Amino acid sequence: MAGKFGDCSIVHGVLEAIQTGGDHYITCFDFYSYLEAQALADKTYRDYRKWTRMAITGIAKSGFFSSDRTIAEYCSDIWDVKPVPIPTPPTNAASRNRSFANLADVAN
Secondary structure: OOOOOOOOOOOHHHHHHOOOOOOOOOOOHHHHHHHHHHHHHHHHHHHHHHHHHHHHHHOOOOOOHHHHHHHHHHHHHHHOOOOOOOOOOOOOOOHOOOOOOHHHHOOO
């Protein structure tokens, strides 16, 4: 199993730095709480009915989310930019603009 997810030796320098006071971002501050939460998640996952119920409830309670809405909020609240209307292409093929002049006769 060693090396299955990459070169494990690269983590040794990180662990050593954390042990010698190099945890500048306090990544280990809540490590034991993380382990407890992970153990609880593992235990809950083994109970298929409970996990499924919790997953569906979590999705149902997640609220309204849309990347389109989020981008629109960034545009108006942060970037202060206005939307640009997108023209509707004509339904008549003959009246459409062509990207390349040599394609004009292809559609006919």
